[in-house]
Amino acid sequence: MSTSYLVKNVSVLGGEPTDLLLRDGVVAEVGAGLEADDAEVVDATGLVALPGLVDLHTHLREPGREDAETVESGTQAAALGGFTAVHAMANTEPVADTAGVVEQVWRLGREAGHCDVYPVGAVTVGLQGERLAELGAMADSAARVRVFSDDGKCVSDAVLMRRALEYVKAFDGVVAQHAQEPRLTEGAQMNEGELSGRLGLTGWPAVAEEAVIARDCLLAEHVGSRLHVCHVSTAGSVQIVREAKARGVDVTAEACPHHLILTDELAATYDPIYKVNPPLRTRADVEALRAGLADGTIDVVATDHAPHPHEDKDCEWAAAAFGMLGLETALSIVQETMVDAGLLDWAGVAERMSYAPARIGRVADHGQPLEVGAPANVVLYDPSVRRTVDPAQSASLSRNTPYRGMELPGRVVATFLRGRPTVLAGALV
Amino acid sequence: MKRHLLSAADLSRDDAELVLQTAAELRSLADRPIKKLPALRGRTVVNLFFEDSTRTRISFEAAAKRLSADVINFSAKGSSLSKGESLKDTALTLEAMGADAVVVRHGASGAPHRLAHSGWVRSSVVNAGDGTHEHPTQALLDAFTLSRHLGRGKAGSLDGRRVAIVGDVLHSRVARSNALLLATLGAEVTLVAPPTLLPVGVDSWPVETSYDLDAVIPKADAVMMLRVQRERMNGGFFPTPREYSRRYGLDGRRMATLQDHTIVMHPGPMVRGMEISADVADSDRSVIVEQVTNGVAVRMAVLYLLLGGAQPGGEE
Numbered sequence: 150m151s152t153s154y155l156v157k158n159v160s161v162l163g164g165e166p167t168d169l170l171l172r173d174g175v176v177a178e179v180g181a182g183l184e185a186d187d188a189e190v191v192d193a194t195g196l197v198a199l200p201g202l203v204d205l206h207t208h209l210r211e212p213g214r215e216d217a218e219t220v221e222s223g224t225q226a227a228a229l230g231g232f233t234a235v236h237a238m239a240n241t242e243p244v245a246d247t248a249g250v251v252e253q254v255w256r257l258g259r260e261a262g263h264c265d266v267y268p269v270g271a272v273t274v275g276l277q278g279e280r281l282a283e284l285g286a287m288a289d290s291a292a293r294v295r296v297f298s299d300d301g302k303c304v305s306d307a308v309l310m311r312r313a314l315e316y317v318k319a320f321d322g323v324v325a326q327h328a329q330e331p332r333l334t335e336g337a338q339m340n341e342g343e344l345s346g347r348l349g350l351t352g353w354p355a356v357a358e359e360a361v362i363a364r365d366c367l368l369a370e371h372v373g374s375r376l377h378v379c380h381v382s383t384a385g386s387v388q389i390v391r392e393a394k395a396r397g398v399d400v401t402a403e404a405c406p407h408h409l410i411l412t413d414e415l416a417a418t419y420d421p422i423y424k425v426n427p428p429l430r431t432r433a434d435v436e437a438l439r440a441g442l443a444d445g446t447i448d449v450v451a452t453d454h455a456p457h458p459h460e461d462k463d464c465e466w467a468a469a470a471f472g473m474l475g476l477e478t479a480l481s482i483v484q485e486t487m488v489d490a491g492l493l494d495w496a497g498v499a500e501r502m503s504y505a506p507a508r509i510g511r512v513a514d515h516g517q518p519l520e521v522g523a524p525a526n527v528v529l530y531d532p533s534v535r536r537t538v539d540p541a542q543s544a545s546l547s548r549n550t551p552y553r554g555m556e557l558p559g560r561v562v563a564t565f566l567r568g569r570p571t572v573l574a575g576a577l578v
Numbered sequence: 579m580k581r582h583l584l585s586a587a588d589l590s591r592d593d594a595e596l597v598l599q600t601a602a603e604l605r606s607l608a609d610r611p612i613k614k615l616p617a618l619r620g621r622t623v624v625n626l627f628f629e630d631s632t633r634t635r636i637s638f639e640a641a642a643k644r645l646s647a648d649v650i651n652f653s654a655k656g657s658s659l660s661k662g663e664s665l666k667d668t669a670l671t672l673e674a675m676g677a678d679a680v681v682v683r684h685g686a687s688g689a690p691h692r693l694a695h696s697g698w699v700r701s702s703v704v705n706a707g708d709g710t711h712e713h714p715t716q717a718l719l720d721a722f723t724l725s726r727h728l729g730r731g732k733a734g735s736l737d738g739r740r741v742a743i744v745g746d747v748l749h750s751r752v753a754r755s756n757a758l759l760l761a762t763l764g765a766e767v768t769l770v771a772p773p774t775l776l777p778v779g780v781d782s783w784p785v786e787t788s789y790d791l792d793a794v795i796p797k798a799d800a801v802m803m804l805r806v807q808r809e810r811m812n813g814g815f816f817p818t819p820r821e822y823s824r825r826y827g828l829d830g831r832r833m834a835t836l837q838d839h840t841i842v843m844h845p846g847p848m849v850r851g852m853e854i855s856a857d858v859a860d861s862d863r864s865v866i867v868e869q870v871t872n873g874v875a876v877r878m879a880v881l882y883l884l885l886g887g888a889q890p891g892g893e894e
Contacts, residue, residue, distance in 0.1 A: 343779025349687035349711030419688030
């Protein structure tokens with residue numbers, strides 16, 4: 150019989166302190182003054198309880214780039230960040246475009262046991278954007294894939310995108326689009342603007358993202374499918390999604406923590422630790438993303454956790470890889486940019502980082518309110534402390550965090566996956 | 579002056595004038611039978627060229643040698659960096675050899691900046707052209723040349739002089755550095771290009787812009803033509819090379835509209851018949867060959883000021 154946990158004096162979603170009894174994988178009791186002789190007591194005074202976080206956008210790199218991250222190390226980082234489920238992107242080697250590969254990733258996640266791993270299936274064979282992968286086979290596999298994405302590459306062919314949107318309706322899937330018009334971003338290195346012109350780095354115009362999002366919203370509307378937009382990064386994109394939603398288009402969107410806090414000014418260092426796809430944008434874009442996340446235009450915060458080995462960042466900008474770590478800092482950045490800024494309360498954080506991503510990914514066992522009978526997926530978070538980010542402390546095999554030395558609020562104290570702690574006292578169990 | 583020369587923006591007006599005045603003193607050396615000074619004896623200058631370059635590399639080599647520095651030439655093109663050894667490892671190797679200054683040409687914008695700020699090397703870093711970013715010593719030699727022909731009083735002052743920079747500004751590191759430096763020295767710079775070859779945000783640069791070459795050049799004191807690289811010709815930036823030449827090339831007909839004192843410049847290598855016609859390049863107005871001579875003096879001044887310290891006259 151597994152251990153039960155009695156979480157004392159915890160503030161569920163920032164509410165009045167209460168107790169939670171986690172037993173047999175579910176939230177067994179909720180209320181002040183609970184007692185359970187057989188349970189291990191966790192004093193959670195001053196801590197906030199949130200439903201286990203769900204990431205719609207994680208790169209675990211396995212199979213293929215086990216030097217950068219493995220399912221084991223990536224899910225450890227996820228657990229330390231308060232996540233109980235992650236969606237593993239398809240751009241592995243081999244690409245997750247068959248039932249075999251997605252089942253392998255799914256099984257590796259089960260064996261690791263730090264959080265649930267939901268593989269994302271590639272939309273097109275080999276991410277080549279030429280013909281549909283066997284989406285149905287991936288949906289019917291043990292991995293039960295519901296989210297399909299060529300992330301890292303855009304499904305830029307309009308006919309192919311239309312067919313994908315239509316086809317996944319058969320199994321209630323969703324296409325998560327990496328919106329990047331390829332011709333407008335050939336050789337692109339950073340946000341196109343005054344700074345890219347000055348630095349001599351090829352610009353990445355906002356319109357390259359916005360044009361694809363606008364087209365896809367129209368396509369989704371036309372064929373009556375649901376669409377998810379990955380890593381929205383510009384003010385214009387937020388407005389396009391806002392207008393599409395107002396028209397009734399079944400579209401959801403995500404924003405990444407780094408796009409909520411960092412700006413393109415950092416490219417002036419030429420340090421590729423700040424090189425990411427889509428690129429860091431302007432302060433005005435950051436403000437628009439925050440506003441969009443606050444008003445629900447943006448449904449989800451997703452990390453786009455993208456580990457890279459040191460040598461792929463310790464070089465000149467143009468030669469460096471795109472991407473940055475995100476799992477272990479996401480909640481702190483949301484606190485800093487949204488909660489402490491008064492734009493979102495803890496219930497809002499639960500919606501954006503747990504309920505909504507679970508809904509979009511059709512993940513039944515996650516993203517449920519912490520009520521009696523719900524799966525005991527819980528994160529205990531201390532918003533009162535501040536910490537300085539030390540890359541060496543990360544569970545990730547990679548060190549490419551842009552937040553090195555930055556002081557951020559909050560710390561994950563404990564994470565429970567179906568009542569079993571994956572993190573206790575801030576450390577992996 | 580700062581320890582590195584990475585961007586023309588690193589130079590204050592005082593810094594730039596000091597470089598140009600020092601270059602003027604060193605320039606006189608070129609006319610002497612013995613062209614060598616002992617100023618950098620025992621110091622090592624590494625020319626680290628990751629991109630093909632003839633004139634810039636030779637110019638830096640001559641400059642360092644005339645100051646008695648030891649020179650190591652390292653051309654990575656086709657060797658280690660093509661695949662394998664990284665910029666970092668190359669830099670560490672040079673550091674181990676005891677380089678005092680690294681002159682770097684690289685295809686990636688910001689590579690010299692990375693060298694200077696990554697902690698890989700302790701030496702001074704001189705940007706000899708990085709990607710589509712900057713080429714500050716080219717701007718210095720252009721300013722020096724302008725100053726010799728159009729200068730007002732002390733070396734370096736270009737107050738009120740009008741310079742037109744014409745061509746592929748978008749991809750030109752020469753244009754970026756010149757726009758910054760010439761403005762610092764008081765010149766009024768106009769960038770002339772088709773709209774497709776002007777960078778986004780150019781309106782915030784300290785320059786004017788125009789799409790109309792014929793409207794600009796009659797008022798200019800100097801016209802600097804930029805090379806149009808072959809790979810741009812098929813890049814869709816303009817319909818055909820012929821149309822480009824007609825609208826933005828400097829030929830004899832356009833040269834006739836220049837003021838008598840106006841000079842014609844080109845950083846080289848030229849594409850004769852494309853951005854500049856042969857009769858213009860070879861005309862009396864052309865200072866293109868002189869630019870090369872001045873390049874050595876300016877680079878001597880830069881190396882001297884970054885590595886030396888005392889005034890050049892006192893070391894002989």
